[in-house]
Amino acid sequence: MVNQQAAVLPSRPAAEPVVVTGLGVAAPTGIGSASHWAATRSGVTGIGRITRFDPTRYPARLAGQIAGFDPAKHLPERLLPQTDRMTQLALMAADEALADAAVRPDELPSYSMGVVTASSSGGFEFGQNELRNLWSRGGKYVSAYQSFAWFYAVNSGQISIRHGMRGPSGVIVSDQAGGLDAVAQARRQIRKGTALVVSGGMDASICSWGWAAQLASGRLSTCDDPRRAYLPFDAAAAGQVSGEGGALLIMESLEHARARGAEVYGEIAGxxxxxxxxxxxxxxxxxxxxxxxxxxxxxxxxxxxxxxxxxxxxxxxxxxxxxxxxxxxxxxxxxxxxxxxxxxxxxxxxxxxxxxxxxxxxxxxxxxxxxxxxxxxxxxxxxxxxxxxxxxxxxxxxxxxxxxxxxxxxxxxxxxxxxx
CATH class of the missing domain: 3.40.47.10 (Thiolase/Chalcone synthase)
Structure with a gap:
């Protein structure tokens, strides 16, 4: 029995609580946690027909897309040609989360801060564009940034570089479960002594190559009605709708958060x-x-x-x-x-x-x-x-x-x- 397994876990001293002090959201329901929450509480959907490419010839044509995101309004110009949409969303969400937590990374020791994110697809759209250049124009037209922009760990790397975070960092790859697994890894690092960790997950692979990969799972809904395409626990359930986005969280020990007077959302308790x-x-x-x-x-x-x-x-x-x-x-x-x-x-x-x-x-x-x-x-x-x-x-x-x-x-x- 599972209860018996849980009951025989060895006892251990109570660990210092690890808490969340900042949230950054990029979702089909809104950019920013306030916009996301207002839409979510009101039941406003972000699912619709794909607009990032022409889905006509594909069996699944709906997705949750983030509308109105202009990376040039959020990021330095030099970063734009280096980064996939996924990373641009992650950088923006990290900025929001740090601001929400009232954290100025330049005021903290660089080795006291880490980044642990989850990724499932990496920079699919960036990779697609560079493969197109390779096929149609030749190797000398492939961006040098392809060497890392497609990579699963790129969000952790770019966030850590942007904010001077040199502490324990990494990436977790476990598909839909990855966001929780990354936050759990961040909690371990904080319990080992890291003062602050940026953690969560972000993906964005709504491009023709990424879509072909997702269709291979056989799990996507082929319904064209946004109101009836994704129906968990409904007798009419017949598949999932994919989407782009995610969230990043600022995590600290309770002691560290209180020492700097931070407002706390709550604890990662189990x-x-x-x-x-x-x-x-x-x-x-x-x-x-x-x-x-x-x-x-x-x-x-x-x-x-x-x-x-x-x-x-x-x-x-x-x-x-x-x-x-x-x-x-x-x-x-x-x-x-x-x-x-x-x-x-x-x-x-x-x-x-x-x-x-x-x-x-x-x-x-x-x-x-x-x-x-x-x-x-x-x-x-x-x-x-x-x-x-x-x-x-x-x-x-x-x-x-x-x-x-x-x-x-x-x-x-x-x-x-x-x-x-």
């Missing part, structure tokens, strides 16, 4: 990750184990969780499995469940990071954002929130699953001293 057995092994999926071990890591019971942010695959078999896990951990209709990614699509490595940022905003503003357009199927027996539900919130569990068997769960909560 985390666990598991990996599913091989498909031909007849083994049980391990999302439940991740959820229960995350609760054990936080030292909370299921009854203390106020809301679950679901992974929400919108594929009947995967929805059925996730709903079963939620029922087994919390009881039938035992906890409110939401999937605000129905307004953004699934953002690859940015998905869980955006859910995490949205969960912190939900705790701060006292409202559970809705799962839009979904008519919950009775078979799932979930308390699925389909219109915004106001009320005091202290904790949230975020679930994430990555293609190929990755499972992650993260428990966040408010700091009582910050809210009472």
């Amino acid at each position: 985390y666990a990750s598991t990996f599913d057995p091989a498909p031909d092994s007849n083994g049980e999926p391990r999302l439940r184990q991740a959820a229960e071990l995350a609760l054990a890591d936080a030292g909370v019971s299921p009854g203390e969780v106020d809301v679950v942010f679901a992974d929400a695959a919108a594929l009947p078999e995967l929805d059925r499995e996730e709903a079963r896990v939620i029922r087994e951990v919390f009881g039938p209709r035992g906890v409110p469940v939401t999937a605000p990614k129905t307004m953004t699509g699934r953002l690859n490595s940015g998905a869980a990071a955006l859910d995490l940022a949205t969960a912190f905003l939900a705790l701060r503003h006292g409202a559970i954002p809705p799962t839009t357009n979904v008519r919950p199927a009775a078979e799932y027996d979930l308390d699925l929130v389909t219109t915004a539900r106001p009320g005091p919130l202290r904790s949230a569990l975020v679930l994430a699953r990555g293609y190929g068997g990755f499972n992650s769960a993260m428990l966040i909560r408010t700091m009582h001293s910050e809210t009472e």
Whole structure:
């Protein structure tokens, strides 16, 4: 039993709480955390027909796209030819998160700050453009920046260079689960003594090459109606809608945050990750184990969780499995469940990071954002929130699953001293 595994974890001294003091968001629902939260709470979708390339000949033609983003308004001109759209969004979000946390990196020791991000696709669009140059014009027309602009670790590298952050850094690649896994790695580095870490995930691969790669999964919805294309936990669910964007968070120890008088969103209180057995092994999926071990890591019971942010695959078999896990951990209709990614699509490595940022905003503003357009199927027996539900919130569990068997769960909560 998973509960038995959680119960026999060795005891350890209480670790210094790791908290979030800043949020930076780039999402189809808005640029900036305030715009994103206003749209998300109101149920405004960012999903529509693809405009970044002509999708007519593709079976899936909808995506969550970020409108109105002009990198020239946010970044130095010298960076524009060096960076993919994904990195430009990440740099902008990092700037917002640092400003939100009232952090001036030039006032902190450079080796006391690190960057840990998640990436799923790397700089796909940049790579596509340079391959086009190679095929049509020749090798001398391929940008030297291709050597790193496509790379999974480029967001961590560019953020650290821009802000002089020379402490422990890295990149995590675990698809949709990556955002939680990166934040967990950042929490480990802070507990080892790093003062501040920028962490989260950002992806943007809505280009013809990137789209072909995503279609290969067989998971994308081919519906052309934005209101009916992505319907997790609905009897009509028939696939996912992809999107671009994500979120970055400023993380610190509680002691460091209080020493500089920072406002705190809340604590990264618990985390666990598991990996599913091989498909031909007849083994049980391990999302439940991740959820229960995350609760054990936080030292909370299921009854203390106020809301679950679901992974929400919108594929009947995967929805059925996730709903079963939620029922087994919390009881039938035992906890409110939401999937605000129905307004953004699934953002690859940015998905869980955006859910995490949205969960912190939900705790701060006292409202559970809705799962839009979904008519919950009775078979799932979930308390699925389909219109915004106001009320005091202290904790949230975020679930994430990555293609190929990755499972992650993260428990966040408010700091009582910050809210009472």
